[in-house]
Amino acid sequence: MRLRRAGMYILLSAIGLVFVGPFLILLSAGLKPAGQAVFSFPPDIIPRPPVLTWVIEAWTAIPFPAYLLNSVIYVGVTVPLYMLVSALCAYPLARMNFRGKNLIFFAILSTMFLPGEVMLIPRFLVVSQLGMADTYAGVILPGVLSAFGIFLLRQTFAGVPREVVDAARTDGCHELRIFWHVMLPAARPTLAILGIFGFISVWNSFIWPLVVLKDSAKYPVALGIAYLAGITGTDVRSLAAGTIISIIPVVVIFMIMQRHVLEGMRGAVKG
Amino acid sequence: MAAGRIPGQRWYTPYLFAIPALALFGVFFAWPAFTAIQLSFLEYDVVSPPVYVGLENFTKILGDGRFWTALGNSLLFLVGMFPLLVVVPLLLAVLVNQKLPGIRTFRMLYYLPVVTSMVAVGVAWEYVFHQQGVLNWMLTGAGLLDKPIQYLLDPFWALPALVLVEGWKSMGFYMMLYLAGLQTIPTNLYEAAKVDGAGAWHRLRRITVPLMVPYIAVAVTVEMLDAMQAFTSIYVMTKGGPQDATLTLGYYIWSAAFEHYEMGYASAMGLVLWVLMIALAILNYRLTRGRAVMP
Numbered sequence: 043m044r045l046r047r048a049g050m051y052i053l054l055s056a057i058g059l060v061f062v063g064p065f066l067i068l069l070s071a072g073l074k075p076a077g078q079a080v081f082s083f084p085p086d087i088i089p090r091p092p093v094l095t096w097v098i099e100a101w102t103a104i105p106f107p108a109y110l111l112n113s114v115i116y117v118g119v120t121v122p123l124y125m126l127v128s129a130l131c132a133y134p135l136a137r138m139n140f141r142g143k144n145l146i147f148f149a150i151l152s153t154m155f156l157p158g159e160v161m162l163i164p165r166f167l168v169v170s171q172l173g174m175a176d177t178y179a180g181v182i183l184p185g186v187l188s189a190f191g192i193f194l195l196r197q198t199f200a201g202v203p204r205e206v207v208d209a210a211r212t213d214g215c216h217e218l219r220i221f222w223h224v225m226l227p228a229a230r231p232t233l234a235i236l237g238i239f240g241f242i243s244v245w246n247s248f249i250w251p252l253v254v255l256k257d258s259a260k261y262p263v264a265l266g267i268a269y270l271a272g273i274t275g276t277d278v279r280s281l282a283a284g285t286i287i288s289i290i291p292v293v294v295i296f297m298i299m300q301r302h303v304l305e306g307m308r309g310a311v312k313g
Numbered sequence: 314m315a316a317g318r319i320p321g322q323r324w325y326t327p328y329l330f331a332i333p334a335l336a337l338f339g340v341f342f343a344w345p346a347f348t349a350i351q352l353s354f355l356e357y358d359v360v361s362p363p364v365y366v367g368l369e370n371f372t373k374i375l376g377d378g379r380f381w382t383a384l385g386n387s388l389l390f391l392v393g394m395f396p397l398l399v400v401v402p403l404l405l406a407v408l409v410n411q412k413l414p415g416i417r418t419f420r421m422l423y424y425l426p427v428v429t430s431m432v433a434v435g436v437a438w439e440y441v442f443h444q445q446g447v448l449n450w451m452l453t454g455a456g457l458l459d460k461p462i463q464y465l466l467d468p469f470w471a472l473p474a475l476v477l478v479e480g481w482k483s484m485g486f487y488m489m490l491y492l493a494g495l496q497t498i499p500t501n502l503y504e505a506a507k508v509d510g511a512g513a514w515h516r517l518r519r520i521t522v523p524l525m526v527p528y529i530a531v532a533v534t535v536e537m538l539d540a541m542q543a544f545t546s547i548y549v550m551t552k553g554g555p556q557d558a559t560l561t562l563g564y565y566i567w568s569a570a571f572e573h574y575e576m577g578y579a580s581a582m583g584l585v586l587w588v589l590m591i592a593l594a595i596l597n598y599r600l601t602r603g604r605a606v607m608p
Contacts, residue, residue: 050413057405058422061485064437065425067447071440081445083453131334134327146331153342157590159542159563160583163570164345164352172340187337217326246430248545253571264430268549271436278440285436289429296428300421308493 065289072096072283080278096277100284103276108259109266110291113245116262120182121240125233128191133221135192136199137207154189158249166253176256185244191236194306198232199225235306238299245292263288352580359574370581380582382557383565390476390561391540397480398487398536399529405484406491407521420492424485431482435549438478439465465551468558475546475559482546483539487532494528495521530601537593541586562586 066087071080073092100106134140135147165184166175174180202225210224226233248264255261258269267288270276296303353370357363374380409420426434441448442464449461464474498521506516522529544563547553553560553568566586570579 047413050411054408054413054416054419057408058419061423061425061481063447064434064441065429067440068433068437080440081443083445083450085447085450127333127337130330134330138322138327140324140327143327146335149338149343150334153338155591155594156342156346157538157542157587159544159566160349160587160590161342161345162567163576163580163583164348165341166570167348167352167576168340168345183337184341187334187341192334217322217330221330242428246428246432248430248432249548249567252548253567264432267430267432267436271432271549281436282440285433289433292428292430293425296424297421300417300424303424304420304489304493307489308496 065286068282069286071279072100072286074279076279080282096279096283097287099277099280100270100287103273103280104266104270104284105259106263106266106284106287109261109263110287112260113262113264113291115178116181116247116251117241117244119178120185120244121237123182123186124188124191124240125236127186128188128236129195129226129229129233130221132192132195133199133225136196137202137225150187150189150192153187162249162253169254175254176260177254178260180254181251181260181262184250185247190239194232194235195229198229202228231302231305234299235302238295238302239306241295242292349580349583352577353584355577357576359576363577366577370578371585373578374581374585379557379560379565380562383560383562386472386558386560387541387543387562389472390479390543391537393473393476394480394483394536394540395533397476398483398539399532402484402487402532403491403521403525403529405488406495407517409488410492410495420489423488426482427485429482431545432549434478434482435546438474438481439550442474466555468555471551471555471558475543475550478550479540479543479546487536490532490535491525491528494525498524526601530597533601534594534597537597538590541590541593 067085070087070089073089073094073096074080075089075091075093076095078090079086131146131150135143169175169180169184172180174183206224206228207220210220215223245262246264247262248268251262251265252268255265258265261269267281267285270284271281352363354365354367355363356366356369405423409416409423440446443449444461444463448464449458452458453461462470464470502520503516506520511519542563543561544567547559547561547564548567551559553564562582563586566579566582569575569582
C-alpha cells in the first residue's frame with residue numbers, strides 16, 4: 043500500500059513536470075550567464091551562477107514598467123466593471139418578474155454563440171466609428187459584458203433566502219439598497235470566482251488589444267512580449283526573462299485564489 | 314402587469330438594473346453582428362467607401378485555395394486536439410480526484426499553463442522545440458529521431474507541434490471541468506463496484522464515463538469551438554507558415570482583415586466560420602443527447 047502511494051506520487055510528479063517543464067526551461071534560460079549555452083545536448087538547466095543581467099535587459103529593451111502598468115489598468119478597470127454590470131443585470135433576472143425578461147435572458151445567452159474571432163472585424167469597425175480605436179476605452183469596454191458572469195450570479199442571487207430579502211424590505215430598504223447590502227455580500231464567493239477568471243482573461247488578452255491598439259505605448263504586457271519576440275536581435279535569454287516577468291503576476295494571483303477556480307468550473311457547468 | 318411585483322417597486326426598476334448590460338450588448342454584440350452580415354456583401358478596404366458586391370465574397374471563397382487549406386488545417390486542429398482535451402484530461406481528473414495529501418498542489422501545477430498567456434506559452438515552447446532543445450534531445454536520445462528537427466519550420470511537423478502546444482495549454486482547464494463532474498459522483502458507487510470485484514479500468518468504463526457524459530458533451534463542444542478559433546499560438550510561433558502549413562481559419566481571417574484590409578472578404582469568411590461552429594455545436598448536442606439516454 044505504501045509502495046502504491048509512492049508510485050502514485052512519482053506519477054503525479056512526472057506529469058507535473060510536463061506542465062511546469064517549459065516554464066522551468068524559460069526560467070533557466072533567463073537566468074543563465076552569457077558564458078553558459080542556452081541550448082545543449084544534454085540540457086544544462088542550472089544557471090551557474092544565476093544572473094539578473096537579462097531581467098534588466100528585458101526591462102529596458104521595451105518599456106516594461108509601462109506595459110505592466112497598462113495591464114494593471116486594463117485588469118483594474120475591466121474586472122470591477124464586469125462584476126458590477128453582471129451583478130446589476132443578474133439581480134432582476136434572478137429575483138423579479140417583468141415583461142421582456144426572457145428576451146433579455148436570450149440576448150445575453152446569444153453572446154456565447156458570437157465568438158470573439160468572428161466578431162473581431164465588425165467590432166473593430168464599430169469601435170472605430172465610436173472614436174474608441176487606439177484608446178484604453180476601446181480595449182476595455184467590449185470585454186465588460188460576459189454571459190458567464192451573469193449566469194453565475196443569477197444562480198447565486200436566486201439562492202438567497204426570501205426571508206432575508208423580506209426582512210430588509212420591511213426595514214424600508216429599496217431595491218438598490220437590497221442589491222448592495224443584501225445581494226452583493228451574499229454573492230461574495232461568486233464574485234471571487236468572477237474576479238479570478240476575469241483577472242486571468244484580461245491579463246492574458248491578446249488578439250483584441252492587438253487589433254484595437256496602434257500606439258505601442260498602450261500595449262498590455264502580453265502584446266509587449268510578442269513585440270519583444272518580434273524585434274530581431276532580441277537575445278534568447280532576455281526574451282525568456284521578459285516572458286517570465288510577464289507571467290509572475292497572474293501566477294501569484296492564481297495561487298492565492300486557486301480554490302475558487304474549481305468552484306467556478308462547478309458553477310459554469312451547472313449554469 | 315407582472316405577477317408577484319413587490320409593492321413600492323416601480324415597473325421600470327428591473328430595466329434600470331439591466332441597462333448597462335443591455336447597452337453593452339447593443340453596442341458590442343448586436344451592432345457588430347449586424348455589421349458583420351452587412352460587410353460580407355461589401356468590398357471595403359477601410360480607406361475608400363464600401364462598394365456593394367452582392368455574393369461576390371462568397372463565390373470568391375469557393376475558388377480560394379488558401380481558404381480550403383485553412384479550413385482543412387482548422388479541422389486538423391479540431392481532430393488533433395480531441396484526444397488531448399477530451400480524453401487525456403478525463404484520466405488526469407480521475408488521477409487528481411484521489412484523496413491524497415498535497416493533491417491540491419498537483420491540480421494547481423497542471424492548471425498553471427491555463428492561467429498563463431498564450432504568448433508566454435508560445436515563447437516557452439519555442440525553447441522546447443529548438444533544434445538543440447530538450448524535445449530533440451529526448452527524441453534523439455531515445456533513438457526515435459536520427460537527427461534534430463526544427464519542428465516549427467518543417468511543413469509536416471509545424472501543425473502537430475502547434476496542436477501539442479494548444480492542447481498542453483488547455484488540458485488543465487478540461488481536467489478541472491471533469492473534476493467538477495467527478496465530485497458529483499457518489500463514492501459508494503465505486504465502493505459497491507469494488508466489492509463486486511470490478512477493476513480500475515472496469516470502474517472507469519462502467520461508472521465514470523457513463524456518469525460523466527454531460528461533462529464530456531460540454532468538453533467536446535468547448536474543444537471544437539476553441540480549436541476552430543486557434544489564433545494566438547499561430548501568430549506567435551509560425552504566422553501561418555511554413556508554406557501555409559499552419560494557416561488556420563482564424564489566422565487567415567485576421568490576416569485578410571488586418572494585413573490586407575479586405576474587410577468584406579474577411580467578414581464573409583467569418584460568417585462561414587460562424588455557421589460551421591454553430592453546426593458543430595448542434596451536431597454535438599444531437600449526438601451526445603442520443604448517447605446520454607443509452608446507458
